[in-house]
Ligand SMILES: Nc1nc2c(ncn2[C@@H]2O[C@H](COP(=O)(O)OP(=O)(O)OP(=O)(O)O)[C@@H](O)[C@H]2O)c(=O)[nH]1
């Protein structure tokens with residue numbers, strides 16, 4: 001059985017990933033803005049005895065790739081081996097999409113055109129004649145809607161048909177003057193023994209005429225290069241003169257634009273002017289009200305995250321406490337019992353409690369991604385971001401950073417200029433990720449009045465973002481002189497996400513979160529528990545047991561118990577490690593337990609909470625302060641808590657995020673800088689805040 | 699010659715020439731901002747730093763510098 005390899009290619013935001021999801025059980029990420037997919041992804045589907053390997057590529061506006069993620073797609077198209085190209089286009093903007101289709105047709109591969117979003121076009125009163133379009137382009141055409149799952153199986157059928165059929169003949173030719181030069185250059189290229197395929201030769205010639213450096217590199221080593229180079233130069237000169245244009249790219253762009261126009265004219269009935277998006281935009285990107293509305297949305301999101309998210313918290317907490325008690329009774333006594341009921345269950349419980357908060361935050365980010373408001377926010381903030389040496393498009397990775405820093409680093413690929421991209425990535429860690437949310441919610445609940453909790457959360461997030469911008473500005477001034485890249489961004493129409501899709505996304509996020517809590521965080525909690533319970537100290541125990549024996553009153557006994565537990569913890573491995581690093585954090589008012597928790601956050605930010613839960617679970621016999629929150633409020637003072645928040649806002653993200661950064665940025669100097677500077681900055685900022693609070697007497 | 703900066707909001711004009719350099723020019727062309735197409739000015743921000751235009755059904759956000767490089771003629 002042969003596997004059929006299919007490459008999905010098209011301009012950004014036309015629904016390539018959605019189409020793949022609709023014909024397979026894959027769950028590729030989709031969103032209503034350009035640049036959702038930034039890395040190629042393979043999906044395998046089976047139909048009968050045939051296997052089809054579909055490769056989802058990042059959207060690409062034209063073969064003159066512009067941004068790094070477009071480069072990924074272009075490189076795949078040119079270098080890899082595949083059987084069929086599936087070119088997805090958006091029915092609403094067929095003409096613009098066909099310009100790129102024309103470039104793909106130059107490649108001379110077997111190709112299918114999928115006209116997606118046909119539902120939207122038809123709703124607006126438009127129509128496309130697929131037979132006519134197919135005749136004009138000379139390739140199979142499928143009308144489809146990934147949203148309504150219309151025509152999607154047709155795509156698979158066409159792939160299977162085309163795979164067995166011979167390659168259809170080329171229908172699209174350019175102006176004869178251009179074709180004449182192409183023919184001439186093609187002959188030279190075909191003289192080389194490496195070239196047998198006239199279609200490929202034609203494609204290379206066209207790309208060379210357009211001064212494509214990637215192709216230039218390929219032909220550079222051929223023996224006929226010198227001859228080719230000379231004739232190429234003459235051809236370019238001649239064409240520029242005859243068409244009175246600055247470059248052959250311009251001539252061909254013009255050619256393709258006219259061809260696309262005429263094809264659309266012959267095969268499409270245009271829709272009535274659609275105005276919903278225009279009407280919404282009148283308000284949402286209003287010159288005066290646009291920004292305040294945006295801030296209001298963000299503020300509301302953080303209010304909801306805190307207030308609504310806190311409602312189910314106590315129930316979840318109760319469930320875990322009960323579960324722990326139940327386990328304690330059925331498991332045999334001993335270390336296993338302790339590590340599970342005292343180590344793992346409370347730690348995992350302490351984190352799962354925050355699932356509702358995290359889901360609300362993700363719902364907000366998801367709405368931003370799916371509705372099309374993302375691009376509007378980028379538009380509104382561009383002027384503001386420019387002041388800090390960034391550009392509007394940087395908003396997309398920055399906002400993804402509120403969810404998780406890992407995909408945010410990847411999303412920075414949509415920035416063309418390497419300096420812009422690096423600056424953005426260096427400050428992305430200051431966008432508080434959702435893993436930090438549990439820590440903040442815990443600390444805010446413990447140290448701030450309830451009516452202000454949502455606002456404090458908002459301030460933390462905005463503060464992180466502003467700090468990021470400030471650092472970006474400094475980096476730009478000190479290290480990366482020069483203007484940021486020009487800002488050109490497509491604004492997609494508003495789309496209303498289906499409730500089902502939203503629920504699905506949240507369900508996936510919840511699953512991932514619970515899985516992380518049940519595996520990675522449970523393991524981390526187990527390690528912390530062992531390190532904090534061993535080595536046992538029999539002498540200490542014996543000494544205290546004797547003293548407890550001798551104690552007269554109940555309260556005295558209790559006090560001695562607490563002292564014993566505290567001393568045991570201090571003499572554990574973790575206690576020793578903590579004591580060792582304590583001097584670093586001492587100026588911030590941290591004791592060794594907070595120091596250890598801070599360091600453990602490098603594994604994953606949630607681990608801070610579980611570590612605190614373990615370290616503060618001991619030594620408190622007071623019935624009224626059973627929750628972690630209350631214990632923290634009792635044993636940590638306000639200014640120390642604020643210093644802790646500041647540290648968490650600024651210091652290095654988790655190891656997963658750091659390794660993503662290392663993978664994306666190859667230069668060792670930048671990797672080193674990235675690893676060190678946030679921690680230094682975090683310490684300095686926390687120290688300053690601590691001293692200020694101390695000075696004002698808090 | 700008139701550029702997009704000189705257009706009024708909601709005005710439609712025909713694109714005559716793009717004076718931007720490559721690769722910005724290529725990017726504009728790929729988004730449909732090419733010679734001969736109709737362009738409509740939709741909006742700009744308060745300080746006229748960022749502009750939004752519509753070409754053949756596509757909305758595009760641009761900076762002042764890019765908008766200034768799109769030459770248009772009235773229709
Ligand atoms: N109405 C409608 N919307 C669709 C259809 N297909 C996709 N969409 C929406 O279009 C947007 C873009 O979809 P994606 O699948 O992310 O597009 P893509 O081509 O993979 O985009 P990039 O990865 O950014 O290049 C999403 O908001 C989808 O929900 C369709 O057939 N009809």
Ligand SMILES: [Mg+2]
Pocket residue numbers: 016017018029030036037056057058059
């Ligand atoms: Mg995609």
